[in-house]
Amino acid sequence: MRLEIKNLSVYYGKIEALKGISLVVNQGEIVTLIGANGAGKTTTLKTISGLRPVTSGEIVFDGVNINQIPAYERADLGISQAPEGRGIFPGMTVLENLEMGKYNRKTRKAEMSEDLARVYELFPRLKERATQAGGTLSGGEQQMLAIGRALMARPKVLLLDEPSMGLAPMMIQNIFNIITEINNQGVTILLVEQNAQQALSRAHRAYVLEIGKITKEAKAKDLLNDPHVKSAYLGTGAHEIF
């Protein structure tokens, strides 16, 4: 598995949201993309998933340019996303939400129950709430459901869009522990985060995105000590919170 973005530009109407960014995600890595609100992080993930059209540049997945592949076929390629705002189907039960993660897999029942078991092992809370409607879950539970649902597709690469957003500190810790665990099981992850402290301490490599441009690329640990990153994204006192 290798996901490579080459010189990608994306426009929203006349506004250039991404101004020629390039990045690489290699097999087994956690790569994080950090940046402020409006930097283009979510646009990057949406474009990889095919929800936003490419203006110029290339998205290459496993050596193939996927620019023209429709969004609904990209899940089958092995690209899964837990979207911004979690995207839970509120009127469906937790179990139905998880099953939607395998919508296109003409899988045997065995594979379905195998994958369910795997997700329930990571998130025992989801098993307890299997018959409950997705809309009645707490924010943290919904985030677990979004990640679990994305895992149901057996992704080659998992795209996570701000998994910590709107969660209590305890739950944030919990979610990041699980992200690390999923990665240890062999899933490659591209993590978009505003919580730079957590993201950088969990990831292998990191990119800093500022108003549509990649301004830094380094090992995640190194960026934790980078003076610019420290002042712009980590802030004073961030260490005391966690």
Next chain:
Amino acid sequence: MDFELLFSEFPSLTFDGIALGAIYALISLGYTLVYGVLRLINFAHSEVFMIGTFAALLASSDIMGINIEDEPISGAKLILTIIVCLVVAMLTSGIVAVLVELVAYRRLRNRGASKLATLISAIGVSITLVEAFRIMTDSLPREFPRFFEKSFIADIFGAQIRNDKLLVIFAAGVMMFVLDQFISKTRIGKGIRAVSQDEQTSVLMGININKVVTVTFLMGGLMAGAAAFFYVLVYENTSFRVGFFLGISAFTAAVLGGIGNIRGALVGGFALGLLEVYGSVLLGTAWKHVIAFTILVLVLLLKPTGLLGESIQQARV
């Protein structure tokens, strides 16, 4: 205000209201399904229904060879005739609904046109179809043959049960049950629910929106076609303008129940059917729409999302 008649005939009126409500409910399913998936009021849906009535008429005369003057039929031929007319009406309406979407909505949608443009397109399709049928039928109503002698076959709690209306209630009930199971149990049914609840996430799950939209229009069309056959079976006539009031009433039923919500469409349909029947006895048939729509406005003033409607964030289908 003839309250005496309303009370003395209440059970029979209720039965009639349920039969009428069943027809409304079947049509309103098409409005609510399409609204759920596309957030679009498909104004051409009333014409999908209208075309269904003519398809049933054509099936009875050209396939089954039954004419207006013919004696009522019975036995196996009666059952076969009913099934053929029902199936032809359903298929025709289903195909018309799918074609309307392909021709009038899909290109607009894929090019990112505004909802308003699509709405205008819907109204345009509706007027085109009505006018085409007006010309083809010389603006004249058409009679539908009486397949069997209509009679009161039972008396339940004082309600006079007429055989054709009982058949309609029963058959409509079966269809609603099948549709409900289809939506809640099958893979494509779950796809429809998913798109209704969160379109963007549905795409991420690998759902082909265009395919879901086609199936949604097909389902709505099949239900409208069934309603069309039931309508001509009970009322024994149709015309190019039949879709207008039935369509408006069914749309009202969908809003009354909470548009986008399937069970809401059923509740709304039956509620409207009952209101119209009770209303026509109280104030005269001429007033039935006034009463029904006054109540609609009152309900919406008190509960803008409709009887079973929930906020956009909540469950829809």
